[in-house]
Amino acid sequence: MHEEVVPGPLHSPIAVFDAGIGSYGIVQLIHRHYPDQDLLYFADRASFPYGGKTKEALAQSIRDAIARLAEMGAHAVVLASNAPSVMVLDELGPQQPVPVLGIYPPVADALARSQSGQIAVLGVESLIQSAEIRAYVARQAGGLDVGLVNASPLVQLVEEGTFLSNPGATLEAVQHFIQELRQDRPGLDVCTLSSTHLPWLAPFFALAAPDVDFLDPAESLIPRLRPYVASGTGQIRCIATESPSMPVSGLQRMLTLLGVDLKPKLVI
Known part of the structure; x- marks a missing residue:
């Protein structure tokens, strides 16, 4: 008879969160670079989607999540979502009990890599339509034209798992998206994948547009x-909230x- 092994306590953990599965890719990235x-x-599924909230509701969800993670002993917190990082973190960050690092569209890097000067930020609707992303892009781009898509x-x-269960339909959807994007910006050669979900689709973007460079904003986090970073045992634990639909x-x-x-361990 084998006894269940109970994992030891986490040592100075770094917490990573957003409202869905997207941020697990950032967990993997951090673990690859800092394996100890x-x-x-934290998958805050009760708050899904962050991209569908008003700025005020989004700020409250982010405050609540950070407070929860700090109480659980997080040494630092990664807000693994572009929309709240751009829209509310500048205001909320200094008020938090632990350091909070956001994920931001790498606009300056995209412009530096572009040969045509035609780049686009791909993100959720609330980010793309926000005044905050326009101000952020203006600071990063120095007046150069940047598409917000x-x-x-x-x-x-990604959130529904279609990219895994039906890759053919996923590629078709990405190809259609790229086709419409090229009609609007024919010289496009660099895009930022500015939702934590979109880097999961990187292989499909590469097939649909092999001549375009797709940047993962999480790379600059490392x-x-x-x-x-602190030496521990390299444990990864998952907690989650839920709602009837999620x-x-x-x-x-x-x-x-x-x-x-x-x-995942359900937390209330």
Whole structure:
């Protein structure tokens, strides 16, 4: 008879959160670069989608999530979503009990890589339509033209697991999206994947537009995290909230489809 092994306590964990499965890709990225760092992954499914909230409601969800993670011992917190990072984190960040690092569209990097000067930020509708993203782009781009493109329909392909269960339909949807994007911006050669869900679709973007460079905003997080990294055992734990339309069982199904041996713990 085998006894269940009870994992030890997390050592100075870094917490990573957003409202869905998207941020697990950032958990994987951090673990790859800092394999001894203990990580706490929080899927705040009760607040899904962040991209559909008003600025005030979004700020409250972010405050509540950070407070929860700080109480659970998080040493630092990664807000793994572009929309709230751009829209509310500048205002909320200094008020928080632990350091909070956001994920931001790499506009300056995209412009530096572009040969044509034609770039686009792909994100959820609330981000693309916000005054905050326009101000952010203006600061980053120095007056150069940057396309702001609503990619919310593609986000659903990830959150619902379609990109795993039906790759053919996913590629068709991405190809259609790229076709419309090229009609609006024919010289486009760099895009930022500015929703945590979109980097999961990177192979499909590469097939649909092999001549376009697609940037993952999370890459710039790795050096910024270095001051908060501590040696632990490399444990990854998952907690989640849920709603009737977004049960924890759906998150477990997605993790299983991804081949991830992680069991979410429901928190109220």
